Amino acid sequence: MGKYLEMIRIRFLMMLAYRTNYYSGILIYSINIGAYYFLWSAIYGDKPSIQHLSIVQMTTYIAVAWMARAFYFNNIDREIALEIKEGKVAIEMIRPYNYLSMKMMQGLGEGIFRILFFSVPGMVIVYFIFPIQFTSHPATWLYFLVSIILSFVINTQINLLTGIATFFLFNNDGLIRAKRVVIDLFSGLILPISFFPGWAQSIMGYLPFQGISYIPSMIFTEGFQGSGVIHGLLNQALWCVVLFIPIQVLWATAKRQLIVQGG
Amino acid sequence: MSYFSIFFQYAGQYLKTRLTYRADMAVEIFSDLLFQAVNLIFILVVFGHTSLLKGWSKDEMVFIYGFFLVPFAIFGAFFNIWDFTDRYIVKGEMDRILTRPIHSLFQIILERMELESLFGVVTGLAIMFYAGNNLGLSLHWYDPFIFLILVAGGALVYAGIFVTLASIGFWSDSRTDIMPMMYNIGNYGRYPVDIYNRIIRYVLTWILPFAFVGVYPAAYFLGREEWYIYAFITPLIGVIFFAISVFLWNIGVTKYRGAGN
Amino acid sequence: MDYIIDVKDLRKEFTSHSSRSGLKGAFRDLFTRNYTIKTAVDDISLQIRKGEMVGYIGENGAGKSTTIKMLTGILTPTSGEVRVNGMNPHKDREKFVRSIGVVFGQRSQLWWDIAVQESFRLLKKVYNVPDEFYNTHMADVIKTLAIEPLLDKPVRKLSLGQRMRCELAAALIHNPPLLFLDEPTIGLDVLVKLKIREFLKEINAKYGTTILLTTHDLSDIEALCERVIMLDEGKIIYDGALQQLRENWGEGKQIQFLFTEDVFMNELQELTKEHLVVWEQGTNASTWTASVENDEEIISAVIGKVVAAKRIADLKIVEITTEEIIRNIYEEGAVRNG
Numbered sequence: 001m002g003k004y005l006e007m008i009r010i011r012f013l014m015m016l017a018y019r020t021n022y023y024s025g026i027l028i029y030s031i032n033i034g035a036y037y038f039l040w041s042a043i044y045g046d047k048p049s050i051q052h053l054s055i056v057q058m059t060t061y062i063a064v065a066w067m068a069r070a071f072y073f074n075n076i077d078r079e080i081a082l083e084i085k086e087g088k089v090a091i092e093m094i095r096p097y098n099y100l101s102m103k104m105m106q107g108l109g110e111g112i113f114r115i116l117f118f119s120v121p122g123m124v125i126v127y128f129i130f131p132i133q134f135t136s137h138p139a140t141w142l143y144f145l146v147s148i149i150l151s152f153v154i155n156t157q158i159n160l161l162t163g164i165a166t167f168f169l170f171n172n173d174g175l176i177r178a179k180r181v182v183i184d185l186f187s188g189l190i191l192p193i194s195f196f197p198g199w200a201q202s203i204m205g206y207l208p209f210q211g212i213s214y215i216p217s218m219i220f221t222e223g224f225q226g227s228g229v230i231h232g233l234l235n236q237a238l239w240c241v242v243l244f245i246p247i248q249v250l251w252a253t254a255k256r257q258l259i260v261q262g263g
Numbered sequence: 264m265s266y267f268s269i270f271f272q273y274a275g276q277y278l279k280t281r282l283t284y285r286a287d288m289a290v291e292i293f294s295d296l297l298f299q300a301v302n303l304i305f306i307l308v309v310f311g312h313t314s315l316l317k318g319w320s321k322d323e324m325v326f327i328y329g330f331f332l333v334p335f336a337i338f339g340a341f342f343n344i345w346d347f348t349d350r351y352i353v354k355g356e357m358d359r360i361l362t363r364p365i366h367s368l369f370q371i372i373l374e375r376m377e378l379e380s381l382f383g384v385v386t387g388l389a390i391m392f393y394a395g396n397n398l399g400l401s402l403h404w405y406d407p408f409i410f411l412i413l414v415a416g417g418a419l420v421y422a423g424i425f426v427t428l429a430s431i432g433f434w435s436d437s438r439t440d441i442m443p444m445m446y447n448i449g450n451y452g453r454y455p456v457d458i459y460n461r462i463i464r465y466v467l468t469w470i471l472p473f474a475f476v477g478v479y480p481a482a483y484f485l486g487r488e489e490w491y492i493y494a495f496i497t498p499l500i501g502v503i504f505f506a507i508s509v510f511l512w513n514i515g516v517t518k519y520r521g522a523g524n
Numbered sequence: 525m526d527y528i529i530d531v532k533d534l535r536k537e538f539t540s541h542s543s544r545s546g547l548k549g550a551f552r553d554l555f556t557r558n559y560t561i562k563t564a565v566d567d568i569s570l571q572i573r574k575g576e577m578v579g580y581i582g583e584n585g586a587g588k589s590t591t592i593k594m595l596t597g598i599l600t601p602t603s604g605e606v607r608v609n610g611m612n613p614h615k616d617r618e619k620f621v622r623s624i625g626v627v628f629g630q631r632s633q634l635w636w637d638i639a640v641q642e643s644f645r646l647l648k649k650v651y652n653v654p655d656e657f658y659n660t661h662m663a664d665v666i667k668t669l670a671i672e673p674l675l676d677k678p679v680r681k682l683s684l685g686q687r688m689r690c691e692l693a694a695a696l697i698h699n700p701p702l703l704f705l706d707e708p709t710i711g712l713d714v715l716v717k718l719k720i721r722e723f724l725k726e727i728n729a730k731y732g733t734t735i736l737l738t739t740h741d742l743s744d745i746e747a748l749c750e751r752v753i754m755l756d757e758g759k760i761i762y763d764g765a766l767q768q769l770r771e772n773w774g775e776g777k778q779i780q781f782l783f784t785e786d787v788f789m790n791e792l793q794e795l796t797k798e799h800l801v802v803w804e805q806g807t808n809a810s811t812w813t814a815s816v817e818n819d820e821e822i823i824s825a826v827i828g829k830v831v832a833a834k835r836i837a838d839l840k841i842v843e844i845t846t847e848e849i850i851r852n853i854y855e856e857g858a859v860r861n862g
Contacts, residue, residue: 009547016550028444034463035451042317042458043309050312174290178297185301195308272649280637359633361598362626363650364618517600517614520538521593 003097004105011109016117025114026122029066030129036062036190037130051194057221058192060132065189065217067119067126072152072212074107077179080163081172090258100160100251107156135222143229147216150236154211157243158183164247167254188214192223208243211236266369273373281379291379299332299386302450317458322397323485324454329390330484331453331477334417336383342422343375345442348432355522368426368512391484400484412498413480419501420475421449426508433515445471453477468493475500526610528702528734529572529595534604536565536590564590566758567604574701577728577735579745579766582755583854588738591755592706595736596626609702622651625695629707632687633694634679640690641675644697651698658697665693668723685716692720696727703727705737709744721747742846756854769849777818779827782838783810795829815844 015022037059044055053061080103083089092099126132135141162179166172184190186209193204193214204210215232218224224232281288306328310321351357351371360367428441452473456464467474475497482490541557544550565587572578582588593599594606597613597620606613609623627633634643648658666672669689674682682690688708695703705724709717721744727733739745745752745766752769754762762769786809793803799822802815814830816822823841830836 013547013550016547016553024441025444028441028448031463031466032444032447035448035459038459038463039451039454043313045313045315045317047313169286169290171284171287171290174287174294178290178294181294181298181301185304191305191308195312197308197311269649272646276635276638276642276646279642283637355631358593358598358628359631361617362596362621362624362633364622365650366618519599521590521599 004101007102007105008109008112011106012113015110015113022117025070025118026125029070029118029122030125033063033066033126033130036066051192053192053194053221053223056131056133057223059130060134060221061192061217061223063123063126063130063132064220065213067115067123068148068151068213068216068220069189070114070119070122071111071148072155073114074110074156074159076103076107076156077159077163077176079103079106080160081166081176084163084166093255093258100247103160103163104156107159108152111152133221135220137222140219140222143233144216144220147219147233147236150233150240151212151216153240154208154236154243155183157240157247158208158212160247161243161250164250164254167250167257183209183212186210187212188217192218194223208239211239266365269365270373274376274378277376277378288379291377292382295380295383296386299383302328302453303390317455319455320398322394326391326394326398326400326485327455327477327481328453329387329392329394330481331417332383332387332390334414334421334476335449336380336387337414337418338421338425339380339383340378341372341376342425343377343380344371344425344429345446347371347429348436352432352436352519353522357519358521361516361519367516368509395484398485400486406484409483413483413494416498416501417476417480419505420472420497423501423504423506423508424449424471424473426505427511430508430511430515433512433518436520449473449476472500472504526574527571527607528574528576528609529570529736530605530607531571531595532569532605533567534565534569534591534594534606535563535567535602536587536594536599537602538562538564563758565594565601568755568758568760570753570760570763572734572736574734575728575732576751577724577749578737579749579752580736580738580755581742581745581752581850582738586755587758588755589706592704592736592738596624596704597621622698623700623702625698625700625703627688627691627695627703627705627708629688629705629710632679633691634687636680637678639676639678640671640682643679643690644675644694647694647697653698657699661699662693662697665696668726669693670719685712688712688716688720692723699731701732702734703736705735705739707739708737709739709741717741717744724748742850746846754850754853762853766846770846776815776844777823778842778844779814779816779823780806780838780840780842781812781814781830781834781836783812784835784837786810787812787834791833792830795833796826799826801826818843 040058040062041055044050044058048054050058080089083092089099092102127134158179162172162176165175169175186204186207188210189212193201193210196204211232215224215236219229219232303325306321306324309316310324314320316324351360357367360370363370365373424445425442428445431441448471450473451459451463452467452475455478456467456474459467464474475493479490479493480497483494539559539561541553541559544553544558568587568591580588580591590599594601595608595613597617600614609620611620611623613620633647634640635646644662666675669692671686671689671693674686674690679687679690692708703724709720712720724735725748728735735748737744737748750765750767752762752764752766753760788809789803789805792812792814793801796803796814800817804813804815805811806813814826816826827839831839
């Protein structure tokens, strides 16, 4: 366990080293939230609420969705793809740790860095500029915390899957790009799932993506109440478990291929 | 010697390599289409809940989006420089570029072109014709020419912003995520800028003038006369921003530190 | 006499920031940073004439690559004057690079995915080489380097030695009067090295091509260069004939003794006190090396005295290698004769 904690720490330090990244990141996330705020204000016009979300809730939803994205988002799919292409994975395999867990821990290190130095100050800035409401119920905060941890796990699992897919595709860039686009839309980052037409919602109900952004953001804005919260968390937990299976299968196949082809 | 003939030489090579990996090309076009679809879906879903956005109708919004896709596709095909710092500065590939007798930026454009992005021009035109048809827009004989000029202006705006960002790599090779995030900001030029407050409108017009890639030039074809002035200065803004970026790039090249220092 | 490379007081400094250690340090780095200036090339001056083959040597980090990069227009000097082929490399870069060829041993000039000849064709276009010239000149280069069978293979499928020969050919497409080679033989086997050296000599003789070459492998220099320039910590510490370097530094010989028993330094020094001998102990107290002047009488006298007093099991006389000479120079950090 110690080595995984060390991995988190190292990644954390690495992130601190890139300060241009840090400053520009806060600025750009704020601009993003701002632009969406105005877009949604225009969409709402005079309407008090759409799909049971008021404009304040909607703004909060966007702010929290972007700030949570800072936590769950990582580039480990690209990193894995690069390491596979450059043949570094073979070396990683003989190291005394589990490669995939290691990657996940690196992602976690990045995530913790961003949520502390990025989302929290960013949220404070955004709070003073835009009409955002933070809930006063401690329980909601707790549920939200659990929910974003699960969303990190789901997103990272999907990243691992796309990363490992590089073993089977010559050039994986297209797939990685497509995945990113799909996640932005189907996770509810740019649009709450409840805004979609009914048939689309029911399809998305069978996909893991809404666990990444929609569920934690709805919990935070209290768009989900009571059993809705529990339901959402269970949905996320279920996907965490289910996604574990294809990862193991693909990884086992990939390892076999690596041995046969020698990287 | 002409840069044109070199360009065609590179493009020919590019096609040759690409045709060897046809599956990749298909995946790439598919992911582009997906990206375009997602943004269209956003507009459609939003208009499922409202009929007008600050006075702009659904078809107008869709038309703006269709227009945006054309300069964006051209930009995407030739200015694939979002990983410039990593690829050329950190890994030192710039050394090689600088030992060749062609302008360094032009070489990078040649090396990194992704012609399949041009497929977006087709999607964009299709969307524009569909929306334009719904709106009952009519074309003058000179409109296609104006279209070409406005598209060129828009593509230059995009290129200017991204070349400027890439130039930062000459001064600081630390990793940044500015580039991918800038793609996000670029999207806001697709929505009518009058929905934003003054500051954002100002930023999107004069600082990161993404509005000149979408809403301003499209306003000309939509007959929104209040924006004509902006529509017509699109090529000017494009040339100015691109010239500034090349200027910064040229200064940056003299600051290049080489790999491994 | 016009120089093809004329450098005066050339200097290159790099600023870099140093990171503080630990989490607290990293956090402080977010706001303020420590900057340090490192001088990679420290006011060097050198001139090279047309047709010379010059070896540019030095340890890692001595400033070799930085100099080459300034001479090729890749880096802009901090101060000083550079004229190469009568031009200022970084000012007229695009025009200037037409007059030089560059091979970086660790970096490919060729396109990874396409066939070698396609790369050549692209470069031909880039350098705007006329067809007739290309056909005759390249045919010659291809034949001499024996790369004909490699032309239709993609670069990624070539071995290092094959690739390096193609790199050389690519650097010569426009028949430049000046060729920079940065570690051209790194990682190559002996046969390929020989072939490449042979080829370089040939183009030097045929076209009068001036060649500046950096290398770790001194046998390259011995085989090719009459002149060497040595660099240490950004300064030129030797610039002159390789022969003279040998004469000044390598005129001595070494006599290796293997005694049947342990002997002591003072015994040996006492025995040979009439001559200038430097004694050094080998792996144990029974192996000793005597460094002496290259003079038959002295050598005979030293051997005679030692053998008369001590029983020996083995004896060997060796010449000091260039490598050792250079190591000695670096260890002393100064040069007797420039």
